[in-house]
Amino acid sequence: MSTTTEKPPVTKSTQKYIGRAMKRVEDPRLLKGVGTYVDDVQLAGVVHAEFVRSPHANASIKSINTDAAKKLPGVIGVFTGADINEKAGTIPCASPLPGGKSPVHTVLAGSRVYFVGHPVAVVVAKTRAIARDALELVEVDYEPIPAVIDPEKALEKGSALTHPELGTNVAFTWGLAGGDVDAAFKEADRVFKLRILHQRVTPMAIEPRGCAASWHSGESSLTLWTSTQIPHLIRTLLPGMIGIPENKLRVVTPEVGGGFGSKLNLYSEEAVVSHLAMRLNRPTKWIEGRRENAAVTIHGRDQIGDHEVAIKNDGTVLAIRSNIIADIGSYLQLLTPAIPTLTGLMIGGCYKLKAVKVDITGVHTNKMSADAYRGAGRPEATYIIERVMDYVADELGLDPIEVRLKNMPQSGEFPFTTITGLQYDSGNYQAALEKAKELAQWPRLLKERENARAEGRLFGIGLSTYVEICALGPSKIMAAGGWEWGCVRIEISGKVTVITGATPHGQGQETSFAQIAADRLGIPIEDIVVLRGDTATAHFGRDTYGSRATALGGTAIAMSIDKIIEKTKTLAAALLEAAPADIEFAEGKFFVRGSEAKSIGWGQLASEAYVAKNLPPGFEPGLEASSFFEPPNCTFPFGTHICAVEVDRDTGQVKILKYTAVDDCGKQVNPLLIEGQVQGGIAQSLGAALMERTVYDENGQLLTGEFMDYAIPRALDIPEYALGSTETPSPSNLLGVKGVGEAGTIGATPCIGNAVIDALSPLGIRHVDLPFTPERVWRAIQEKGGTL
């Protein structure tokens, strides 16, 4: 990745709004219940789809009888794979790896099902209740086949195969090597091994998925409303699947009740519903149920890693050699193979390793696909390297902070090229660590631990100093372009419409992008509206994932404003009877250099630009500009998290006593939104650390298919936060922004993990697998002879 930096902005802009903790303009409509989610979209004559889903993890389909279902009054049609698969395309993977083997992913099952929930047929009826009743009348004759569940056993010779036609359960292998690994291991004073599991988790967005499609037969065009993060990518991918031209498809993303990566996909249901709307010439809607959401919306994480670490006795970490098995489930979804590769790329964390070797094997099992879940590969990498750092400290009897400081690059070393080939844009890891120590009252924490231990209590302190990769990313590393698009229009009245292709869906950029635009245009924020989420309005976009929207989408808006300002100078010059070169712009006013008293504002200029009576020669009417921002590099936010926990020796229950986080996400546009992202991210990370896990039994039945069995953190689980930040601008975009959407989920799990293991360390415990459920912690204590 290159190091080119953007030129500084062409105009002076005051910072009236950027940096201010402003409340979200989105909130009132959402809090009042007047926001429009997919299920709120009302379409005349709409019919409802429900899916017949496999109760088996692995089975061949002998026959499907739809006669009884078709006869139920109100049923419009029942369609099986044989009816639809030829016409609705196959589900795409945008990140296949060379040499990888993947099954054809039809929208409905063909002659075999591969996971519990696999869609086998779709029922369309006048009401959702009738469709639901009809599901029970579809008779599917399954012949169950033993399921492939354990990814390690799936790699053994003679294992049953998830997809027999592939001849293997290996979906892909991927390797990464940097530096001389063998030499580093030879140089080592010590070598240790660590096995780290990342359990499968379920994203559980509060709004399940859902979509509605309407076929406009007169225009031969289709509108698809869908609860997604990626309307533009869907508009790129779906037309070829359902057989319409791209310019006949409009994708609308209304309000989205949470994505966390789980809606960064093109799913079967979106293709089937689109196809049915065309086929039946009736608007068709499908709303996912909670149990469906748990079973058939992508899962996250699920890696098993064996790591070998070479260290010097002074605490220098020389090299890591990792073998990682990723249990990817039955199919490759959009980014399935890319996720573990991010783990590989980031495995060195914020440290100067001499060598790294990572080998990843993606394994097919009879489960739902794994794909991007908030953090997407980086939480795994961070957990590995941060556990390694604590392990090194423990091994050598050193202070875990000293070990980290010893291995970090200094702030003067940025841009810093990692051993895995990334170029970290900017950073001051020591400053964030220092600030976190201060905020956490580190010496007092140590004293508290000392006192607690003297009383026989299991009190632990954990920290993680993380770095992550955001603002994905330069087009050369992204399958379908990594740029972002924005458009700014000064309306005839002087009001401003900002359009972003980044498709924020809950992150608050209707607010923060207005802050960026208001400062740059020098106008009140109330005069700005930010539009998003409709491909008919936002003509281009690569959407929101990988904490990219503000760094890339915000920059595209700033670039567009700069273009408008440049253009408007010509008009202002004509009106002020001066040369364009003598026109300056500041705080929303154009004036001749040196005579600021005589200025023209946006209202008058907009009116002149559109009424178009006094335009200088060659001046195109209107004040609108759009931009594609192609970033030179990703961004690399970082920070330090510190927490204190206490473990109940009798029950294994972990209580987080205090949580401190200092995050550096570059230049801050809206600190309130950043705090919200960090708080929410830590909460999800806490879930992964202490309670969340997706469990399939040995037959591939999903045992955590609803909130009765899948635990997520609730308000009472959230500790008191002490949050702080440092601000190291990114050189990769003119706003200096890095991104913060995933920081909490990346930094917090290792912090909590290190604290729990530190709490247990007086018992001689050096490792416990995630998640730290009471039983798991209690068992670890029992094994060491801990008593009631």
Place this chain on the structure above:
Amino acid sequence: MIPAAFDYVRASSLNEALDLLAKHGDDAKILAGGHSLIPAMKLRLSQPKVVIDISRIADLHSVNQQNGKIAIGALTTHYEIESSDLLKRACPLLPEVAGSIGDVQVRNKGTVGGSCVHADPAGDWPAAMLALDAEFEIAGPNGSRTVAANDFFVDILTSAVEPGEILKFIHVPATANTAAYVKFAQKASGFAIAGVAAVVDKTKKEVAVAVTGVAAKAYRASGTESSLRGVEPTADSIATAAEKAADGIDPLSDIHASADFRAHLARVQAKRALWAAVSRG
């Protein structure tokens, strides 16, 4: 999450409800607070043809004290118990248990009678009812009968209420004994993995200890109780007694807690519940 079609009838009196139940037989289900029935219907695990809503039968919606006994109407909500001044005074274990159930929404709608009749092995009420030696007054086509708590909870999801019958009142003693309920909750559902209710009679040197969530049905920890009979309840005697809290029990095992861990938690929670009850004296 859409239930199968059903008919809905609202009964305005207990007799009307019993008549409707007699008329519809196995096709009918009684709806009180709906917090067990409706989720089961939405998952189509339960598909009654008729739902008989008894929630507005005023007589069954009450807490009254008479002659040292407290009669709690089966339709009394968890929240009404949690906030009942009478119970806080005369039987504080019940408000304590009520406060540990679900969340505010659940407590506002869910009923004590519905929960007991549903006989969820991880429900909170069975522990309290067993520890208090509650009596269940059940109305049927041939009049009422009373069943002791020990006989009321029969098995997983099975209570002593027979087809055609409706639970009317739960009778508990007004008591000066100290009591406590301590729950180790399943993280997702909030139901008990091990919930222990302890009642301590300091004058008679007797305790009652009941455990829910651990076995297929809630039980009295008789080993623990006999260990403390006639004994001063000290930290040591309680710890020794609590060790017997899962004796002779066949603990449940699931993804949330293995049988071993459940038995262990029964012992830990028995100790904590007893100590809490003793400390309240």
